[in-house]
Amino acid sequence: MTAVSAVKAALRKQAVETPSWAYGNSGTRFKVFAQPGVPRTPREKLDDAARVHAHTGVAPTVALHIPWDRADDYAALAAYAEERGVRIGTINANVFQEDDYRLGSVCHPDAAVRRKALDHLLECVDIMDATGSGDLKLWFADGTNYPGQDDVRARQDRLAEALAAVYERLGTGQRMLLEYKLFEPAFYTTDVPDWGTAYAHCLKLGEKAQVVVDTGHHAPGTNIEFIVAVLLREGKLGGFDFNSRFYADDDLMAGAADPFQLFRIMYEVVRGGGYGPQTAFMLDQCHNIEPKIPAIIRSVMNIQEATAKALLVDREALAAAQAAGDVLAANAALMDAYNTDVRPLLAEVREEMGLDPDPVAAYHRSGWAERIAEDRKGGRQAGWGA
Numbered sequence: 094m095t096a097v098s099a100v101k102a103a104l105r106k107q108a109v110e111t112p113s114w115a116y117g118n119s120g121t122r123f124k125v126f127a128q129p130g131v132p133r134t135p136r137e138k139l140d141d142a143a144r145v146h147a148h149t150g151v152a153p154t155v156a157l158h159i160p161w162d163r164a165d166d167y168a169a170l171a172a173y174a175e176e177r178g179v180r181i182g183t184i185n186a187n188v189f190q191e192d193d194y195r196l197g198s199v200c201h202p203d204a205a206v207r208r209k210a211l212d213h214l215l216e217c218v219d220i221m222d223a224t225g226s227g228d229l230k231l232w233f234a235d236g237t238n239y240p241g242q243d244d245v246r247a248r249q250d251r252l253a254e255a256l257a258a259v260y261e262r263l264g265t266g267q268r269m270l271l272e273y274k275l276f277e278p279a280f281y282t283t284d285v286p287d288w289g290t291a292y293a294h295c296l297k298l299g300e301k302a303q304v305v306v307d308t309g310h311h312a313p314g315t316n317i318e319f320i321v322a323v324l325l326r327e328g329k330l331g332g333f334d335f336n337s338r339f340y341a342d343d344d345l346m347a348g349a350a351d352p353f354q355l356f357r358i359m360y361e362v363v364r365g366g367g368y369g370p371q372t373a374f375m376l377d378q379c380h381n382i383e384p385k386i387p388a389i390i391r392s393v394m395n396i397q398e399a400t401a402k403a404l405l406v407d408r409e410a411l412a413a414a415q416a417a418g419d420v421l422a423a424n425a426a427l428m429d430a431y432n433t434d435v436r437p438l439l440a441e442v443r444e445e446m447g448l449d450p451d452p453v454a455a456y457h458r459s460g461w462a463e464r465i466a467e468d469r470k471g472g473r474q475a476g477w478g479a
């Protein structure tokens with residue numbers, strides 16, 4: 094196999110999971126702008142996700158968020174997804190949108206609230222059983238706003254207790270992915286604020302507990318690719334929530350704000366042996382002002398481009414330059430790959446997969462946007478700010 098055919102083969106196998114909530118209306122605390130044709134039901138979100146997969150060929154799974162995607166029969170929902178050519182991916186728990194969670198969920202000072210939150214997490218594992226999903230994604234809004242508000246260490250103990258109970262409930266082939274976030278909605282302490290805290294909990298729990306890196310959840314200037322390299326080295330990188338940010342947790346399209354950072358992250362993934370099904374490559378985005386389906390297609394394509402460039406790095410030349418201490422040659426080896434226009438290569442990959450080489454144009458030609466605008470009146474908000 095030539096190098097290029099190996100790169101193409103790797104790109105054909107890429108899998109990016111799209112989030113159900115990205116298909117619904119979303120916004121900021123100031124305004125949610127309604128768009129025509131947005132899904133009214135989980136099934137309609139799956140229909141839209143199936144369009145993204147049909148045009149890109151690399152978006153075969155859809156993340157659900159419970160209770161935003163509540164269904165009477167989850168096995169039937171999974172069967173519906175399969176009929177449309179996609180599968181249910183990660184189950185995202187939601188222990189942040191009820192009045193009871195004002196002071197937290199699994200870290201709340203009141204045992205009754207902690208129990209309620211834990212029951213929801215366990216229910217999410219039941220949903221994984223019913224849908225065949227392998228991953229439970231845990232993001233906690235828990236934290237405090239004021240020094241002294243609660244005992245920061247006791248909150249860690251409560252967190253550990255809940256995580257252990259969920260871990261215990263996981264079946265074969267199921268994992269829990271623990272997500273960290275620097276701040277927001279808590280503004281003083283956050284109970285899982287960084288990769289170190291997430292890693293410490295996951296390490297204690299065992300192999301089925303892994304860290305998920307949301308690219309929008311760090312302080313400005315954080316070297317995310319270094320975190321990725323360390324987690325991979327420790328066997329603890331479970332996946333990504335990709336999005337991009339200019340300021341905080343902006344949830345903009347992956348690769349839009351800083352494509353070079355996305356490339357550097359993907360290079361560490363490839364370098365660290367993390368490019369494969371063991372790493373969940375998910376999007377976690379909101380499309381507040383842009384049309385949703387083409388924005389999701391664009392995001393998938395941006396990830397493909399960063400991946401293609403990472404796969405094209407001449408690792409031998411890079412290693413030789415590094416060993417020789419040739420700083421400029423080493424840097425050039427990376428930059429050569431980054432500066433390659435991989436769009437023609439990806440167009441070829443798509444044609445080899447029987448797809449249109451331009452997924453956005455193909456989507457616009459498909460008539461889907463007009464059809465859903467006509468068929469779906471009264472589309473629902475994604476959940477944020479609902």
Ligand code: PSV
Nearest residue numbers: 185232272274307334342377
């Ligand atoms: C909140 O910051 C958040 O964006 C987290 O990243 C979760 O993954 C997502 O919401 C869905 O719960």
Ligand code: MN
Nearest residue numbers: 272307334377
């Ligand atoms: Mn996230």
Ligand code: MN
Nearest residue numbers: 307309342377
């Ligand atoms: Mn987020």
